[in-house]
Amino acid sequence: MDLEQPKHPEFATVTAKIGSERHGMRLQDALPGLFPSFLPSRKSCKKAIERGRIALNGVPSATARVVQTGDEIAYLPDASVPPPPGAGAPAILKWHRPPGADHLFVWKPAGMATSGHGRFHLAGLLAHWAHAGTPDQKSTLQALRPDAMRWPHPVHRLDRATAGWVCIALTLKNAQGISAAFAEHSVKKTYLALVAGTMTGQGESRHPLNGKPAHTAWRALASGPLPVHGTATLLEVKPTTGRTHQIRKHCTLLGHPIVGEDRYPLVGADETAPPRYSGQGLFLSAVKLEVPSGTHGAPSEASAGAPKKFKRISWVKATLDEGQATEAS
DSSP states (O other), X not given: OEEEOOSSTTOOEEEEEOOGGGTTXXXXXXXXXXXXXXXXXXXXXXXXXHTTOEEETTEEOOTTOBOOTTOEEEEOOOOSOOOOOOTTOOSOOOEEOOTTOSEEEEEXXXXXXXXXXXXXXXXXXXXXXXXXXXXXXXXHTSOSSTTEEEEEEESSOOOTXXXXXXXXXXXXXXXXXXXXXXXXXXXXXXXXXXEESOOOSEEEEOOOBTTBXXXXXXXXXXXEEETTTEEEEEEEEEESSOOTTHHHHHHHHTTOOBTTOOSSOOTTSOTTSOOTTTTSOXXXXXXXXXXXXXXXXXXXXXXXXXXXXXXXXXXXHHHHHHHHHHXXX
């Protein structure tokens, strides 16, 4: 993919050439895979075309236009001004920007979507802060180099119900480089999950999801009592792939759904029963993210302790505190 250097750092355009393998296809069918950092699915490609964000040889085009080898496809920046977030949006977020980097790590609270429609999602909130936030927010969300994107761009997604670190790119180079690292499975992701029942030792699940390979490794840290469930187990989980709801699905397939799970019940379970241990949300959190070196720059990482709801359970807190003490020693 060729990068077109923008005339103004707020307006970065990404371009790609149509290869022979896409010759004769409709634009809607040719677009998937050209801009995976920005348009990760066929649905997002279709929406981008409908919104006039895709230009064929310099002209915004319809889904049915036929492309030919050598045609230039451009993904155009969003010129709209991000609206202020809706009610309930946080005033601040925990984040870490590595020195000299054009990306940062932002802690997404549980209950907030990474991106999407409406005002209350992480991408929209960061875009608003980059446009009309405090001086510190603007400075943190401003790129250092000329290929800045108009707004901060999440290079991967976390489930709405999951809290944890999300990597945010500020330039095209970082978006592409880090997205490639995720695609190559070289980004290391560590989660904490509290699951129903007793598990010991360590293991992995390779059950395909949506017809695609999926791999999740897990290690039991401790087990203890939990109301309604009887017993629960704290897991350290390290997924290699990043399928939708991968950890949630694999845990349920193992027979140990995550505490607070209300979407993927055990086979044979009473689906009409209310969610067990409700009111606390899903006990799943992305506590560490490690990005390797690449075209985006030096290696970087962000880590944090478990959310407060984990630590409200005494034996979980004791296990986590002991782990921190061991690491410190």
